[in-house]
Amino acid sequence: MKKELLFTFLLAAAALALLAGNALVVQVLRSNLSSKPDFLSASLSPLQKGDRLERIETQGSWYLVRNARGAKGYIHQSAVTASKVTLGSIAPGPKGASPDELALAAKGFDEANEKKLRNSKGYNFSDLNWVMEQEVAVPALAQFIRDGRLK
Amino acid sequence: MKKLLLAAMCALLVSWKPPIDLGKVAKAKKGAELVAGASHKINEEEEYHIGRAVAANILGQYPLWKNGELTRYLNLIGRILALRSGRPEIYGGYHFAMLDAPEANAFSAPGGIIFLTRGIVAMAADEDELAAVLAHEIQHIVVKDPLKAIRSQRLKALGTFTAGEAVGSSSGAFGVFQDSIMDISGTLLQKGYSRGQEKDADLGALKLLAAAGYDPGALLDMLKKIQAVEKKKLKAFSAHPSAAKRIAYVGGNVAAADPALRRARAARFEKFAAGR
Ligand SMILES: [Zn+2]
Numbered sequence: 001m002k003k004e005l006l007f008t009f010l011l012a013a014a015a016l017a018l019l020a021g022n023a024l025v026v027q028v029l030r031s032n033l034s035s036k037p038d039f040l041s042a043s044l045s046p047l048q049k050g051d052r053l054e055r056i057e058t059q060g061s062w063y064l065v066r067n068a069r070g071a072k073g074y075i076h077q078s079a080v081t082a083s084k085v086t087l088g089s090i091a092p093g094p095k096g097a098s099p100d101e102l103a104l105a106a107k108g109f110d111e112a113n114e115k116k117l118r119n120s121k122g123y124n125f126s127d128l129n130w131v132m133e134q135e136v137a138v139p140a141l142a143q144f145i146r147d148g149r150l151k
Numbered sequence: 152m153k154k155l156l157l158a159a160m161c162a163l164l165v166s167w168k169p170p171i172d173l174g175k176v177a178k179a180k181k182g183a184e185l186v187a188g189a190s191h192k193i194n195e196e197e198e199y200h201i202g203r204a205v206a207a208n209i210l211g212q213y214p215l216w217k218n219g220e221l222t223r224y225l226n227l228i229g230r231i232l233a234l235r236s237g238r239p240e241i242y243g244g245y246h247f248a249m250l251d252a253p254e255a256n257a258f259s260a261p262g263g264i265i266f267l268t269r270g271i272v273a274m275a276a277d278e279d280e281l282a283a284v285l286a287h288e289i290q291h292i293v294v295k296d297p298l299k300a301i302r303s304q305r306l307k308a309l310g311t312f313t314a315g316e317a318v319g320s321s322s323g324a325f326g327v328f329q330d331s332i333m334d335i336s337g338t339l340l341q342k343g344y345s346r347g348q349e350k351d352a353d354l355g356a357l358k359l360l361a362a363a364g365y366d367p368g369a370l371l372d373m374l375k376k377i378q379a380v381e382k383k384k385l386k387a388f389s390a391h392p393s394a395a396k397r398i399a400y401v402g403g404n405v406a407a408a409d410p411a412l413r414r415a416r417a418a419r420f421e422k423f424a425a426g427r
Contacts, residue, residue, distance in 0.1 A: 027195050028242050039234045079240035081195075108309055108324030109197035109331070116325055117204055117332075124210035128203060130217060131210075131248040131264065136226050141234075144227045148278065149415045151235070151364035 023083035024065065026051040026075075033073035037062035040142045044073045052083060193298055193306075199242040202262025204328070205297065205335045209258055209266060212340070213250040216269055222248055224423045228278060229265065229285045235362040238293040245292075247285065255380060255387040258339045259288040261297040270387070273427055274376050278416040279369035282360060287370070290355035296348050300338035301331045343390030350392075353401050366408035374398045 032043035037059050045067060047053075053065040053075065062074045118125050145151070193201070216222075229247040233239055245263040255270040265288045267281075275281045291297065305327050338344065344352075357367040378394035380387040391397070 028240050028244075029199075030244070031240060039239065076240050078238050108328045109193065109200045111200065113325050113328045114200055114204060117207070117329070120329075122211040123204070123207040124215075125203075125207045127210045127215040127217075128207045128264075130215065131206065131246050132203075132243065134219075134222055134226050134246060134248065135244075136223070136230050141227065141230055145231060145364075148419070149364065149412050150231060151362065 022055040024053045024055055024063065024075075024080040025083040026053070026079060027081040028079050031075060031079040033065070033067055033071060033075060035073060037064075037074045037076075039076070040138060040145070041074075043138070044071055045069075047075070047079075053080065193301075195242040198295070198298060199262040201301075201328070201331060201335070202260045202264055202297070203243075204332045205260040205339070206264040206266075208332055208336045209250070209260065209339070213252050213266075213268070216249040216251040218249065218426060221272075221423060221426050224419075225249065225267065225272075225281070225285070228282050229289070232282060232286050232289050232359055232363050232365075233263070236289050236293050236359055241292070245289070254385070254389075255377060256389070257284050257288050259291045259297060260339070261292075261295070261335065263289075263292050265289070265292070269427075274380075275373065277369070277413065278420045278423075279360070279366045279413050280373045281420075282363070282365045283356060283367075283370035283373045286356035286359040286363075286365075287352050290352040290359065291344070291348070293355065294348075294351065296344055296352070297335050297339065299348075300335045300342075300344070302334050305331045305334065339390065341390060346392050346396075349397070350400055353397055354404060357401065357404055357406070361406055361408070364412065366410075366413045368405050368408060369413075371398065371401055371405055374401060 026047050026049055029049050031047045033045040033047055035042045035044050047067070051067065053063075053067055056064045056066060056072065058064075059074070061077050063077060063080065064072065065075055066072050114125075117123055225247040229245055233241075233245040241263045243262055245265070247265045247267070249272055250266050250268045252268040253270050254268060255274050256268045257271055258266045260266075265285065267284060267288075271284055272281070275284070308327050309324065343349075353370065356370055360367040360370065374394045374397050377387045378398065381394055388394070
């Protein structure tokens with residue numbers, strides 16, 4: 001009886017993995033679940049890197065999706081990638097590094113190497129921080145578009 | 152609890168792959184020459200990190216012009232253009248800033264960190280001309296031109312490191328990181344992209360300007376000014392094809408726009424211009 005249960009469960013998991021084409025993961029640091037397929041529409045919920053979404057349908061370059069809490073909304077294709085379930089997303093690996101992190105470290109374009117660079121001559125990370133802090137909120141953008149008769 | 156354990160086991164069975172392709176590592180270890188398959192596709196997060204480093208390198212060579220109000224104006228224009236581009240969302244978001252340098256120039260670091268020099272900002276006569284410069288730079292980011300400046304041997308070299316070397320304090324991976332930064336900075340500041348890449352960026356900028364509601368003719372207006380500077384043998388967009396060549400292919404592709412709409416942005420540009 002228990003074996004049967006296990007077998008059924010394995011089958012279901014395999015089927016889920018096959019259907020994973022509809023599983024998306026946010027690939028940018030920050031995004032939004034938008035109320036309409038439009039960047040200037042109201043945000044239903046903030047999203048961050050790694051958040052999982054289920055694709056319901058495609059509308060042009062936007063996806064209608066459902067988030068983990070069941071809320072429906074839109075996200076632009078450039079903000080997501082097809083989801084891969086990895087060991088790291090289930091349990092942390094030895095010493096806390098997930099396979100994703102290991103794969104990334106193998107490529108060398110990462111935070112750790114940036115830290116090493118901070119002590120090198122010819123790099124100005126403090127001014128870069130100022131540049132990266134310059135943000136524009138969506139309502140200000142919408143106002144700027146209206147005032148300037150832009151699209 | 153048992154169910155959870157089962158679910159975890161199932162997920163493991165179905166989808167776990169070794170983090171590093173051991174076959175590739177083994178092949179790589181055999182000889183210095185590597186198969187093309189060992190090279191990596193740079194993902195969004197890696198592009199962000201190499202971009203930050205390239206931007207910090209540019210800021211190590213040119214002083215940042217920390218004018219909050221003007222920088223905000225550039226970011227408003229740039230963000231609107233980015234939203235209408237083929238790559239509206241990018242890992243760390245688009246950022247626009249000014250360099251305190253007299254020559255007319257603009258640079259895009261990977262990941263959407265875009266710099267305009269004080270010289271090019273001073274050259275613009277209205278918001279649409281500023282937008283034209285930004286649109287050209289955004290197009291380079293949309294098609295990932297800065298990443299294409301990394302020599303393929305760098306990424307192939309990364310494929311040769313074993314897991315231990317990569318995770319530990321590998322000077323090898325750090326060396327490749329530094330070399331890749333130099334490849335990109337060298338292309339942005341001196342070598343330049345190919346003529347084809349520049350032409351695509353200009354033609355893409357025309358479409359992008361129109362999509363955002365700006366006058367595509369502003370790119371032509373800007374190029375004419377750059378041409379005038381070049382005639383005086385002064386430095387302007389030194390890593391780009393000559394303005395005359397760019398005018399030749401841009402000129403025939405400019406869609407007409409309503410001049411009244413362009414004038415609608417005059418007042419806020421005047422405020423900006425006063426601060427230049
Ligand atoms: Zn260019």
